[in-house]
Amino acid sequence: MKILRILSLFCFLASTFLTAQNKEFTLDEIWSGTFRTEGLEALHSMNNGQQYSVLNFDRASGATTIDIYDYKTLEKVKTLVSSKDLDLKYFSDYTFSKDENKILLAFEEEAIFRRSSLGKYVVYDVSDKSVHSVANYKIQEPTFSPDGKKVAYGYQNNLYVKNLESNDVTQLTFDGEKNKVINGITDWVYEEEFGFVRAFDWNADSNKIAFIRFDESDVPEFSMDVYGKDLYQTQTVFKYPKAGERNAVVSLHLFDLDKNKLEEVKVNKTYNDFYIPRIKWSHDANMLSAIYMNRHQNQLDLWMIDASQNEAYLVVEEKDKAYIDITDNLTFLKDKTFIWTSEKDGYNHVYHYSKKGKLINQITKGNWEVTEYYGYDSASDRIFYQSVENGSINRDVYSIKLNGTQKRRLTQNEGTNNADFSANFTYFINTFSSATTPYLYTLNDASTGKVLKTIKDNSDLKETLKAYTISEKEFSTISVNGNDLNMWMIKPANFDANKQYPLFMFQYSGPGSQQVANKWHSANDYWYQMLAQQGYIIACVDGRGTGLKGADFKKVTQNELGKFEVEDQIEAAKLLGARTYVDSSRMGIWGWSYGGFMSSNALFKGNDVFKMAIAVAPVTSWRFYDSIYTERYMTTPQENASGYDNNSPINHVDKLKGDFLLIHGTGDDNVHVQNTMRMVEALVQANKQFEWMIYPDKNHGIYGGNTRLHLYTKMTNFINRTLGDKL
Numbered sequence: 001m002k003i004l005r006i007l008s009l010f011c012f013l014a015s016t017f018l019t020a021q022n023k024e025f026t027l028d029e030i031w032s033g034t035f036r037t038e039g040l041e042a043l044h045s046m047n048n049g050q051q052y053s054v055l056n057f058d059r060a061s062g063a064t065t066i067d068i069y070d071y072k073t074l075e076k077v078k079t080l081v082s083s084k085d086l087d088l089k090y091f092s093d094y095t096f097s098k099d100e101n102k103i104l105l106a107f108e109e110e111a112i113f114r115r116s117s118l119g120k121y122v123v124y125d126v127s128d129k130s131v132h133s134v135a136n137y138k139i140q141e142p143t144f145s146p147d148g149k150k151v152a153y154g155y156q157n158n159l160y161v162k163n164l165e166s167n168d169v170t171q172l173t174f175d176g177e178k179n180k181v182i183n184g185i186t187d188w189v190y191e192e193e194f195g196f197v198r199a200f201d202w203n204a205d206s207n208k209i210a211f212i213r214f215d216e217s218d219v220p221e222f223s224m225d226v227y228g229k230d231l232y233q234t235q236t237v238f239k240y241p242k243a244g245e246r247n248a249v250v251s252l253h254l255f256d257l258d259k260n261k262l263e264e265v266k267v268n269k270t271y272n273d274f275y276i277p278r279i280k281w282s283h284d285a286n287m288l289s290a291i292y293m294n295r296h297q298n299q300l301d302l303w304m305i306d307a308s309q310n311e312a313y314l315v316v317e318e319k320d321k322a323y324i325d326i327t328d329n330l331t332f333l334k335d336k337t338f339i340w341t342s343e344k345d346g347y348n349h350v351y352h353y354s355k356k357g358k359l360i361n362q363i364t365k366g367n368w369e370v371t372e373y374y375g376y377d378s379a380s381d382r383i384f385y386q387s388v389e390n391g392s393i394n395r396d397v398y399s400i401k402l403n404g405t406q407k408r409r410l411t412q413n414e415g416t417n418n419a420d421f422s423a424n425f426t427y428f429i430n431t432f433s434s435a436t437t438p439y440l441y442t443l444n445d446a447s448t449g450k451v452l453k454t455i456k457d458n459s460d461l462k463e464t465l466k467a468y469t470i471s472e473k474e475f476s477t478i479s480v481n482g483n484d485l486n487m488w489m490i491k492p493a494n495f496d497a498n499k500q501y502p503l504f505m506f507q508y509s510g511p512g513s514q515q516v517a518n519k520w521h522s523a524n525d526y527w528y529q530m531l532a533q534q535g536y537i538i539a540c541v542d543g544r545g546t547g548l549k550g551a552d553f554k555k556v557t558q559n560e561l562g563k564f565e566v567e568d569q570i571e572a573a574k575l576l577g578a579r580t581y582v583d584s585s586r587m588g589i590w591g592w593s594y595g596g597f598m599s600s601n602a603l604f605k606g607n608d609v610f611k612m613a614i615a616v617a618p619v620t621s622w623r624f625y626d627s628i629y630t631e632r633y634m635t636t637p638q639e640n641a642s643g644y645d646n647n648s649p650i651n652h653v654d655k656l657k658g659d660f661l662l663i664h665g666t667g668d669d670n671v672h673v674q675n676t677m678r679m680v681e682a683l684v685q686a687n688k689q690f691e692w693m694i695y696p697d698k699n700h701g702i703y704g705g706n707t708r709l710h711l712y713t714k715m716t717n718f719i720n721r722t723l724g725d726k727l
Contacts, residue, residue, distance in 0.1 A: 023467045025530035027716065030523055031709045034464070037439050037520070038456050040429070042093060047100055049424030051077060055094060064090045066103065071427045071443060074453050081105070081124050086131055088122075097148035101126050102164070104134070104142055104151070113188060113669055114700075116140065116197045123151065123164060134162055135169075140185050141198040145206035152200060152209055154185040159200060159211060161257065172209065172255045172262065179221065179239055184211040187219075187248050189241055192670060193628035194277040194326055205285035208307055209255045210265075212276050216248035224667055227696045238669070243623060243630040243644070244637040250276050252290055254307055267292065267303045267312040275628070282332040289330065297632045300324045302340075302357070315357030318344060322555040323632045325512070329373040339363075339383065341373055343551045350383060352402060363404045369548045371395060372418070376402070377425035380447070384421060384428075390414065392548045393475060393486055393518045397430065397449070410449030413437075416519040421446060429455065433520035435473040435488075438462060469493045471532045473525070475518065478541060480571045481564075483553070486516035487572070490528050490538045495581075501537045502586035502723040503576055509565040510594035511633055512547035512554050515540050527712060531719065535727040539576060543568030559640055561622060561633055562601050562647030569598060570606035577609070586723045590614035590715070593671055593700065596663075600649035600679070604656055612659040612722040614715055617671050617700055620679040621648040624672060650675075653682045659722040660690040663711065665698030691718065 029035070042055035046068070056065045066080040081103065083090045091105040102123050109119035118138040122131050134142055140154040152161045157176025162169045173183040184200035191197050200211035222240035227233045241247045252265040271294040278291040288305040290312075302316035318324055329341040329350075336355035341348055348370050350363040363383060364370055372386035374397075382399045390396050390409075395416045400407040411417035415434025422428065425446050432440045441455040471493045477484040492501065506524070508515050528538040544564045545557035557564050569589065577584030589610050591599040596618025603613035622630050622644050623637055637644045645651055660683075664676040676692070683690050693714055695702050702711055720727075 022469050024533045025468060025526050027527070027530070027709055027712050030526045030530070031712065035461060035521070035523075035526055037458050037461055039439060040441060040456070043420055043429065044094075044096060045420070045422045047423050049422045049426050052422070052429070053080065053094075053096075057090070062090055064092070066094055071422060072452075074443060074455055080126065081129075083107075085129075086122075086124070092119075095142075095144065097144040098146050099148055102144065102148050104144065108138070110138070113191055115191050115195070116185070121151075121153075132164065132167075135160075141200075143198065143200070143202065145202050146204055147206040150206060152184075152202065154183070154198075154200075157182045157185070159184040159209070159255075161209070170257070170260075172211075173213075179237065180215070180217050182214040182216065182248075183253075184209075184213075186212070187214045187216055188238055188669070189247070189626045189628050190214075190275075190277070193626065193632075194275070196278075199279070201279055201281055201288075203281045203285045203288070203307070204283060207257045208285070209257070210279050210281065210288050210290075210307075211253055211255070212279065213251045213253055214248040215251075218246045219248055220245050222669075222672065224669065224672070226667065236667075236669075240669075240672075241627040243625060243627055243634065245627060247273070247275075247295070247627055250274070252276055252279065252305075254288070254310075263310060265290070265305055265310060265312065267301075267305070267314075269301060271295070271299070277326045278328070278330070280330060280332075282336070282338075283334060284336065287336075289332075291326070291330075293324070293326075295627075295631065296635055297323045297628075300326075302330070304355075313356075315355075316340065316353065318342060320344075320551075320555075322551075322558040327373075331373070331376055333376065334378060339373075339376060341370060343369075346551050350385060361404055363400060363402065364407075365404070367550065368392075369550070371548065374419055374421055374428075375425070377446075380425065382406075382425075384410075384419065384425065384446070386418060388548050391518075392514075393516055397428070399446070408449070410444065410446070412449070413440075414518065416517060419444075427452070434518050435475070435520070438520045468529075469533060470529060471495075475516070478572055478575060480541070480543065480568050480575065483544060483568075485541050485543055485568065485572065487539060487541045488516050489540075490532050492532050492535055492537070497581050500581060500583040501535060502727070503537050503539060503573070503582050503588070504531060504719060504723060505569065505573060505576075505587070505589040506538065506540045506595070507543070507569055507589070507591055507598055508593070508595040509543055509545060509569070509591070509598045511545050511557060511561075513594070514542060514547050516542045523708075527716075531716070534720070534724065536719070536723070537582060539572075541569065541572040543572070557633065559634055559643045560647060561643070562597060562649075565598060566601045566605055566647070569602045570609050573602075573606065573609050583726070586611055586726070588612040588614070588719065588723050590616070591618075592616040594619065597649060600660075600662075601647065601652065603658055603660060604649055604652040607655050607657040610658055612661075612718070614661045614663070614718065615649075616663045616711075617665065617668055617702065618649070618662070618675060618679075619671055620650040620675040621645075623648070624675050624678070650679050650682050653679070653686045653688055656683070656686070656688045656690070659718070660688075661715065661718045662690060662692040663695070663702070663714070664692075665695040665700065665702045667697040668700045670700040 044053045063084045065082040068077045091107045093106040095104040106119045121134040142153040159172040216239040219239040223237045273295040275293045286308040292301045300318045305312045331339040352360040368389040374384040397410045397419045418431045419428040438458040442451045443453045474489045478487045589599045596615035599613040600615045664673045
């Protein structure tokens with residue numbers, strides 16, 4: 001009996017140990033934050049180049065602090081300010097003045113659209129620890145003047161400046177009106193597609209502000225019902241220019257605070273319908289730069305404007321057979337030359353120009369892309385950048401002399417490296433991750449790249465994950481339609497090549513995008529691990545039109561979105577289905593947004609290949625989507641009707657054979673639920689059965705409360721019902 005009890009205890013412990021090493025992922029864990037990674041929030045390098053600040057949040061007390069750390073020791077030097085010491089429960093963001101003597105603290109922020117928000121702000125004076133309110137109402141984009149004595153901000157579509165010494169407020173514009181005129185803050189489509197909200201900028205002397213004015217009076221309105229919890233629903237109405245419709249009329253203006261004078265700036269461009277996607281002052285207080293683009297976005301002009309004379313001259317003119325991407329990489333040097341990035345040689349690279357726009361030299365060269373420009377260090381005469389030179393699924397940090405010599409790779413770990421440099425380019429904090437390594441934050445020497453110290457390594461997450469069965473994310477290429485396409489695949493951990501498994505594909509495929517990247521997991525990756533544990537193979541293929549393989553590969557889809565990308569997904573599925581371990585009768589595909597457009601098309605056009613598809617928040621016709629994004633790749637519907645209609649899934653519903661799940665949020669200001677409603681009506685009239693799910697008042701991200709858990713439960717159940725019948 002004693003021996004039996006010992007054996008029983010041993011078996012119990014062994015069983016417990018094995019179970020602990022083979023935990024299965026659950027949706028509850030994935031969406032409750034179990035696998036959350038640690039990071040450095042709102043990292044800011046201090047002017048001295050020896051310290052950096054971070055926004056920290058105490059979950060127990062709910063208080064926030066701005067803490068200063070030493071680069072060399074990584075030790076906390078001091079807490080600069082804590083919300084506990086202020087009459088604030090917490091603050092959510094911070095911005096230093098140029099001299100770092102004052103800090104703008106944001107609180108009570110509320111989102112407007114994807115990047116914009118309203119909030120209350122106070123100015124904290126570091127020297128005397130005093131706190132001063134910027135305004136007693138919620139404002140947008142408050143920004144210190146370079147001398148730190150003023151704050152400019154947007155309020156109810158007008159621009160204001162507060163003098164922090166006198167507390168006087170000057171209103172710069174008076175014609176702002178909702179859904180008519182906006183001054184200094186971007187409209188919906190600029191915010192979404194050009195990626196910025198603050199459309200004003202201070203000059204170096206803090207006495208002039210340049211801003212873009214949006215007259216959206218003639219832009220058609222879009223409305224969304226907000227159901228909420230009251231007896232009657234309300235309605236959100238905003239200007240949304242769909243493809244081929246009228247855009248806001250934009251103009252560039254200068255306000256001289258010394259003269260209290262407002263004037264419009266005009267340049268001698270060759271097109272009438274245009275965008276102004278960037279403005280930026282140079283080091284010269286009278287020299288303003290502005291980028292203008294024609295509506296097709298295949299001509300980009302960089303203008304320099306002398307504010308003292310209100311005169312403009314063209315310094316860079318670029319044209320492309322397809323389109324030109326907008327970046328924030330324009331950098332003015334002290335000698336008035338400037339650095340610029342362009343893909344005019346077929347790949348995105350760094351260029352050096354004289355102040356008049358004469359090309360001095362192309363700094364980086366090769367059949368690879370520069371993916372991030374970090375800055376220029378005048379002391380060492382070096383440029384710092386990130387690129388995919390070490391393979392298009394990887395990112396590394398490099399330095400190079402301004403003349404294009406002495407290039408040096410500063411990161412060594414294979415995966416995704418991203419740098420945050422100290423103000424004097426002595427150090428950089430590198431964020432590294434790969435498919436097998438969660439985010440690792442290290443302090444590196446900027447001259448050699450040498451790792452000096454580890455800051456965070458997400459060791460707690462790594463320890464948590466030891467208990468789970470994790471399948472390898474296998475990277476490879478697959479030859480599809482004459483191209484070697486990047487692919488990842490996740491197989492069940494107990495994979496047996498002699499068995500057959502259902503295949504579930506994921507893709508996005510939008511122009512210039514990338515899903516096959518050697519980096520750490522998103523929440524979806526844990527979901528894929530869960531599906532692999534249940535017996536599925538998951539795969540992702542980046543087809544033609546995706547990014548980081550050169551302009552020709554990216555722009556092949558021009559004027560025909562949904563043609564070549566869909567052909568590549570269908571052909572890739574056929575090739576994978578031919579593998580002995582894939583059950584070709586049980587293959588599905590899913591995607592979100594552009595990916596939902598793609599998965600719908602793949603199921604309809606590839607009805608003999610895919611058994612099922614899930615489309616979340618899909619575009620169903622490019623006629624429903626916004627002007628800037630859609631026309632960049634398709635021109636207008638008036639010019640390219642067949643391009644719009646031939647590859648929109650709404651026009652191919654008659655081909656549906658398999659199982660289709662359609663999902664959308666009614667509060668989606670980006671891809672309107674109109675897309676799904678029109679798809680539903682087309683499916684009904686074609687007498688095609690399908691499933692769908694509507695999430696009331698949820699935006700394009702479909703989240704909040706238990707929403708994501710419900711969504712992924714819905715999708716998992718659908719997958720199991722349509723592909724998992726033999727598992």
